Amino acid sequence: MKVESRTVLGAFTFLTVLAIVYWVLVALHGSSTERSGITMLVFSFSAYALLGTYLLAQYLRRHGIPRPEDRFDATQEDGAGVIDYFPATSIWPVGMGLGMVFGACALVWGLWYLAIGAVLFFGAVFGWVTESDYTEDVLPGSDPDELAASHGDFASSSAHGDH
Amino acid sequence: MTILEERPQFAFEAHEASLMEIVPGPRPHGIVKFVTSTDHKQIGLNYLFTGLAGFLVAGLMALVMRTQLIVPNNHFVTENVYNEMFTIHGTLMLFVFAGPFAFAGFGNYLVPLMIGAPDMAFPRFNNLSYWLYLGGFSLLLAGFLTNNGAAQFGWFGYAPLTEAIHSPGPGADLWIVGIGLTGFSGIFTAVNIITTVFTLRAPGMVMFRMPIFVWNILVTMFLILLAFPVLTAAMALLWIDRHLGGNFYNANKGGQPILWQNLFWFFGHPEVYIIALPYFGVATEILATMSRKPVFGYKGMIAATLSIGALAMGVWAHHMYTTGAVLLPFFAAMSLLIAVPTGIKFFNWIGTMWRGTIVLNTAMLFCLGFLAMFLFGGITGVILAQPVLDFQLHNTYFVVAHFHYVLIGAVMAGFGGLYYWLPKMTGRKLSEKWGKLGFALLFIGFNLTFFPQHDLGLRGMPRRIETYNAGMGWNFLNELSSIGAYITAIGVLVNAWNIFTSWRHGEIAGDNPWDGQTLEWACSSPPPDHNFEALPPIRSERPVWDANHPDMLTKVGH
Amino acid sequence: MCCSAMHQLTGLLATNFGSPSGVTTQDHYTRELWRLSGYFSVPIGLIVLGLITFAIVRYRHRPGEDRKPAQFQYHIPIEATYTIIPLVIVAVIFGFMYNAENHVDKVSAKPAVAITVDGFQWGWRFVYPNGHVQIGTADYNNINNNNDLPVLVLPSNETVQLHVVSLDVVHTFYVKEFLFNRDLIPGINNTFDINVTKPGLYPGQCNNICGEYHAYMRFLVDVMTPTQYAAWYANQPACSITTAGVPGIQKGSCAAINAGADFTGYTQAPKG
Numbered sequence: 001m002k003v004e005s006r007t008v009l010g011a012f013t014f015l016t017v018l019a020i021v022y023w024v025l026v027a028l029h030g031s032s033t034e035r036s037g038i039t040m041l042v043f044s045f046s047a048y049a050l051l052g053t054y055l056l057a058q059y060l061r062r063h064g065i066p067r068p069e070d071r072f073d074a075t076q077e078d079g080a081g082v083i084d085y086f087p088a089t090s091i092w093p094v095g096m097g098l099g100m101v102f103g104a105c106a107l108v109w110g111l112w113y114l115a116i117g118a119v120l121f122f123g124a125v126f127g128w129v130t131e132s133d134y135t136e137d138v139l140p141g142s143d144p145d146e147l148a149a150s151h152g153d154f155a156s157s158s159a160h161g162d163h
Numbered sequence: 164m165t166i167l168e169e170r171p172q173f174a175f176e177a178h179e180a181s182l183m184e185i186v187p188g189p190r191p192h193g194i195v196k197f198v199t200s201t202d203h204k205q206i207g208l209n210y211l212f213t214g215l216a217g218f219l220v221a222g223l224m225a226l227v228m229r230t231q232l233i234v235p236n237n238h239f240v241t242e243n244v245y246n247e248m249f250t251i252h253g254t255l256m257l258f259v260f261a262g263p264f265a266f267a268g269f270g271n272y273l274v275p276l277m278i279g280a281p282d283m284a285f286p287r288f289n290n291l292s293y294w295l296y297l298g299g300f301s302l303l304l305a306g307f308l309t310n311n312g313a314a315q316f317g318w319f320g321y322a323p324l325t326e327a328i329h330s331p332g333p334g335a336d337l338w339i340v341g342i343g344l345t346g347f348s349g350i351f352t353a354v355n356i357i358t359t360v361f362t363l364r365a366p367g368m369v370m371f372r373m374p375i376f377v378w379n380i381l382v383t384m385f386l387i388l389l390a391f392p393v394l395t396a397a398m399a400l401l402w403i404d405r406h407l408g409g410n411f412y413n414a415n416k417g418g419q420p421i422l423w424q425n426l427f428w429f430f431g432h433p434e435v436y437i438i439a440l441p442y443f444g445v446a447t448e449i450l451a452t453m454s455r456k457p458v459f460g461y462k463g464m465i466a467a468t469l470s471i472g473a474l475a476m477g478v479w480a481h482h483m484y485t486t487g488a489v490l491l492p493f494f495a496a497m498s499l500l501i502a503v504p505t506g507i508k509f510f511n512w513i514g515t516m517w518r519g520t521i522v523l524n525t526a527m528l529f530c531l532g533f534l535a536m537f538l539f540g541g542i543t544g545v546i547l548a549q550p551v552l553d554f555q556l557h558n559t560y561f562v563v564a565h566f567h568y569v570l571i572g573a574v575m576a577g578f579g580g581l582y583y584w585l586p587k588m589t590g591r592k593l594s595e596k597w598g599k600l601g602f603a604l605l606f607i608g609f610n611l612t613f614f615p616q617h618d619l620g621l622r623g624m625p626r627r628i629e630t631y632n633a634g635m636g637w638n639f640l641n642e643l644s645s646i647g648a649y650i651t652a653i654g655v656l657v658n659a660w661n662i663f664t665s666w667r668h669g670e671i672a673g674d675n676p677w678d679g680q681t682l683e684w685a686c687s688s689p690p691p692d693h694n695f696e697a698l699p700p701i702r703s704e705r706p707v708w709d710a711n712h713p714d715m716l717t718k719v720g721h
Numbered sequence: 722m723c724c725s726a727m728h729q730l731t732g733l734l735a736t737n738f739g740s741p742s743g744v745t746t747q748d749h750y751t752r753e754l755w756r757l758s759g760y761f762s763v764p765i766g767l768i769v770l771g772l773i774t775f776a777i778v779r780y781r782h783r784p785g786e787d788r789k790p791a792q793f794q795y796h797i798p799i800e801a802t803y804t805i806i807p808l809v810i811v812a813v814i815f816g817f818m819y820n821a822e823n824h825v826d827k828v829s830a831k832p833a834v835a836i837t838v839d840g841f842q843w844g845w846r847f848v849y850p851n852g853h854v855q856i857g858t859a860d861y862n863n864i865n866n867n868n869d870l871p872v873l874v875l876p877s878n879e880t881v882q883l884h885v886v887s888l889d890v891v892h893t894f895y896v897k898e899f900l901f902n903r904d905l906i907p908g909i910n911n912t913f914d915i916n917v918t919k920p921g922l923y924p925g926q927c928n929n930i931c932g933e934y935h936a937y938m939r940f941l942v943d944v945m946t947p948t949q950y951a952a953w954y955a956n957q958p959a960c961s962i963t964t965a966g967v968p969g970i971q972k973g974s975c976a977a978i979n980a981g982a983d984f985t986g987y988t989q990a991p992k993g
């Protein structure tokens with residue numbers, strides 16, 4: 001997480017400097033109509049600040065104990081165990097996608113498309129959310145608490161302590 | 164059929180012919196698989212082939228335009244049809260083909276493989292992204308079926324031409340929502356890939372061991388996260404103007420048409436790098452493998468990518484030099500600076516080939532085509548980055564030539580990527596004979612089409628004109644350019660035929676046909692569900708090479 | 722003049738790398754920048770292409786050969802060199818560019834002539850200080866017809882100030898021989914100076930997509946010597962109108978002309 005957070009915070013720093021330089025130059029020489037650029041730059045560095053701080057927090061939370069993917073000498077055994085839940089197929093994304101496409105059509109041809117879109121979209125959201133209940137289906141007998149514990153356990157070599 | 168993926172536990176056998184296959188449970192086939200699969204490989208292939216379809220459709224439009232322009236005062240198509248053609252050609256090429264083909268097609272297929280992950284972090288989200296993309300593509304095309312036709316104001320749709328009084332009808336709205344949907348698709352893909360790269364790498368795959376391709380995709384994704392929302396916002400304002408009587412871009416009511424230009428190019432310039440960076444990555448991988456060497460200046464390469472990504476956020480108004488409303492020196496300085504990291508990449512690529520044993524197969528030829536064309540496009544880019552010269556060349560065919568050299572350079576790398584990775588994806592190699600013919604036709608055709616256009620621009624031919632006066636000295640060059648376009652078309656067909664036949668009948672590729680270096684060559688071709696049964700130890704940027712060539716490890720130091 | 726002769730003497734170095742020569746005083750700066758860019762980019766392009774060609778010829782894998790590829794990865798001095806040299810080059814280019822830009826973009830406080838250039842879908846209106854108007858659209862049926870294009874009449878060797886205004890969508894004022902583009906954007910006030918050194922008739926054209934007949938939005942610039950121009954100008958009554966393709970000068974009302982955007986009667990019929 002160190003490299004990750006540094007990369008994003010580096011981008012944040014660069015954009016902040018850029019925004020300041022641009023702001024000063026526009027104030028000195030620019031036209032009075034140019035307020036969009038500075039606005040967009042401020043939003044840009046804010047976005048990076050958000051993500052960069054999150055990544056930094058993740059890094060600090062581990063008290064310097066690196067994940068296996070951050071260790072130069074890690075072996076495959078260090079990452080042994082459950083990685084994550086990966087659904088193989090799902091019908092819900094296409095439903096949600098269609099819902100959004102119908103929503104887009106509503107912006108072109110009129111609001112009634114939105115009705116179809118909304119039905120598809122929220123139907124798919126419902127299906128999608130209920131599909132995710134993996135602890136029961138997939139690992140029969142596995143205890144949700146145990147899983148949660150293994151997720152939060154930094155000292156163990158679990159690969160995904162922090163996502 | 165949902166599974167919790169376990170880390171592979173087998174010791175890696177470098178010369179084992181094929182890895183064992185475990186497929187947990189039944190898998191759907193055919194159309195059901197296409198619709199429901201959340202496998203990053205299936206979704207990657209969907210993107211690749213939908214992107215190619217976009218390329219063919221947009222290419223057809225290019226032929227219509229070049230036919231219209233082959234002689235002066237021609238009436239092959241009407242003004243409005245011509246305007247639709249370049250608008251949708253440009254829009255499809257950028258939003259459906261060049262961008263998603265690389266960052267979503269190759270990106271989806273290869274990023275998890277290259278970092279040793281079983282899939283993307285959010286597989287269902289990934290599937291959703293594809294449908295938004297396909298929906299966007301369809302709506303962009305749907306414009307042609309409406310009364311007033313598709314959008315007719317060019318791919319950067321300057322307000323107020325896009326306002327309802329100047330562009331009535333659903334064509335323009337379809338352009339807005341079509342691009343909007345591909346934008347959402349891009350944002351979702353970006354979230355997905357960033358999370359994957361940050362959290363699903365295999366043990367030992369530290370950030371500074373990731374292939375350059377993965378780094379470039381990562382930076383691209385960050386650019387998408389900043390750029391696409393601005394575009395979506397700009398589009399939303401335009402929609403409000405058109406339908407709800409907003410006046411954001413209406414100067415008569417206190418709005419500012421130039422606001423659109425600022426918003427659009429704040430997206431539009433990063434978009435150029437969103438397109439280019441993944442192809443830089445593709446080219447880097449091919450060059451290293453085919454030269455049988457590590458990437459020269461690996462860390463410098465990453466630094467160059469990062470600085471391109473950073474600088475790309477500060478150059479948007481170099482598309483607006485002639486508006487008289489931007490800070491010329493600031494944007495000129497930033498734009499010229501971007502040339503430096505791009506130059507570094509070129510020298511790193513040369514260093515990668517230096518003292519290697521270079522295999523000149525089709526993939527490598529395309530890669531060299533990329534280097535040549537991108538070099539030329541880059542040089543004309545440095546010219547256009549200077550406001551004084553842009554005052555002369557802005558919006559002329561010189562610009563058309565410049566960006567086609569850059570983009571087609573990228574497309575060349577993309578074709579190289581197909582020749583390089585399709586064997587991994589299908590298990591079969593493409594024909595080298597047809598491939599070399601296809602490359603030659605494309606290279607000659609592209610250059611014949613676009614080289615004369617530099618001169619056309621210097622002779623004052625504006626872009627986006629449906630026809631021209633016979634006495635301007637533009638006739639012969641336009642003829643050449645159109646003939647080049649026809650040769651290009653034949654080249655595209657030859658490559659398409661090659662992909663089509665080799666899919667069924669090509670030579671069996673095996674797991675590692677090119678003596679590859681990165682992790683995707685450690686699994687079978689095509690890779691099994693959830694990718695890896697065993698991973699080699701990851702001790703450098705090229706774990707597969709290290710396992711296969713313990714006698715030829717990267718020299719440390721210099 | 723002296724400098725261009727000197728460049729002729731230095732042979733190859735005088736090349737404009739394919740760029741045409743312009744007819745304004747700004748032309749000098751633009752072409753100097755062209756040359757400078759050429760001096761840098763041609764050798765750099767050739768060196769890079771040369772290195773690539775050398776590498777693929779020299780290090781090509783030949784069948785039957787068992788040379789091992791070298792496995793080096795870093796060479797800090799070389800990497801630093803090709804970072805620093807390009808930085809220096811772009812700094813030099815920027816310096817020259819900055820200087821040229823200040824000259825090209827300079828707007829005089831006291832121009833000899835000031836003309837307003839209005840663009841509209843799909844024609845031009847040139848308004849002179851006394852209210853005389855040259856207006857017109859092209860023949861939408863025949864792009865080869867040069868007879869009824871709107872004409873912008875200018876004196877040579879004088880500082881002419883053009884104030885460009887859009888009456889509807891974005892257009893661009895572009896004359897190839899001026900080596901210059903400037904956009905007409907609603908809501909933006911754009912003014913620039915030109916000083917044409919060579920009298921003659923130059924074609925101009927809108928250079929920003931502005932709708933259906935964008936390709937036809939052409940005009941002519943008729944640059945006369947100052948004496949010819951003075952004579953021409955004296956013959957244009959105040960608030961009169963010359964319509965492209967229509968012989969003679971019509972009388973107009975100053976109020977109507979100032980009020981602006983009614984083009985009925987001045988535009989060609991769209992294609993039928």
Ligand code: HEM
Nearest residue numbers: 225228229249250253256261317318570626627628648651
């Ligand atoms: C296959 C060969 C190609 C040909 C013959 C071709 C031809 C053309 C032509 C004739 C135009 C319109 C020029 C004008 O009227 O201003 C154009 C515009 C454009 N092309 Fe291509 N093109 C090709 C490939 C590509 C590719 C591969 C891309 C991008 C990846 C691309 C992106 C664009 C863009 C962005 C525009 C500008 C559209 C606009 O003005 O709004 N083209 N092309």
Ligand SMILES: [Cu+2]
Nearest residue numbers: 431432435482
């Ligand atoms: Cu740009």
Ligand SMILES: [Cu+2]
Nearest residue numbers: 927929931935
């Ligand atoms: Cu126009």
